[in-house]
Amino acid sequence: MTTTPDSSGQVTVRYWAGARAAAGVGSDLVAASTVGEAVEAVRALHPALEPVLAVASFLVDGVASGPQASLAPGGTVEVLPPFAGG
Template identity: 60%
Template sequence: MRRSEMPTTTAAPTVTVRYWAAARAATGTDSEQRAGATVGEVVDAAVVAHPALGRVASVASFLLDGRKVTRDQTVAPGATVEVLPPFAGG
């Protein structure tokens, strides 16, 4: 295979992940750095590191740089992903 035909690999961007309420309790931290190409990949990496987060993440909402997004949203290097569990009260 010629060099020009070889597939290129690009490292996934590193982002800051901020955890709120039950997500913070599940991880034991309020924020950390994780890598992933999408919000879902970033969250999945966090769940691998913090298995207790899995239950919380399955019902959580996600913000990317302050905007509500789905797990399919791509992330850019240096972005901030926030994991927001459902809140009760009013």
Template identity: 55%
Template structure:
């Protein structure tokens, strides 16, 4: 199990009520399961529309169960937004 930081942006940040929080998980799926437990409600709905970066690399369509997290890593939670 790795420990790191989850950073929320835009609507995800508003729904979480915080800009970032720690994770303790081996995979992205485990980290997001923990987020859903800590923040039931609006953030859970927002996560369905989000894309994710792991240490700067896009997750894309990979199964979250296969995305390993590194010790000291960062998960960026990016909801869709308008503009460029």
């Protein structure tokens, strides 16, 4: 689901590699003010993401971030599962 973020507290969550496969979509738009809230929202949308979310790294607007990191409305959280190789 690709949508345009707005100013009502919603952020785009983008999935990469195994996260995309588990979610079955490339991105979601969710209401969240922290990374942790965004993770909980996508976990509820896509239960198959659980094992990926447990080991994934998260980028907020391109910066590695933990669950307490604040999100600005219209921001982007990227879900990066561990990658082999490089």
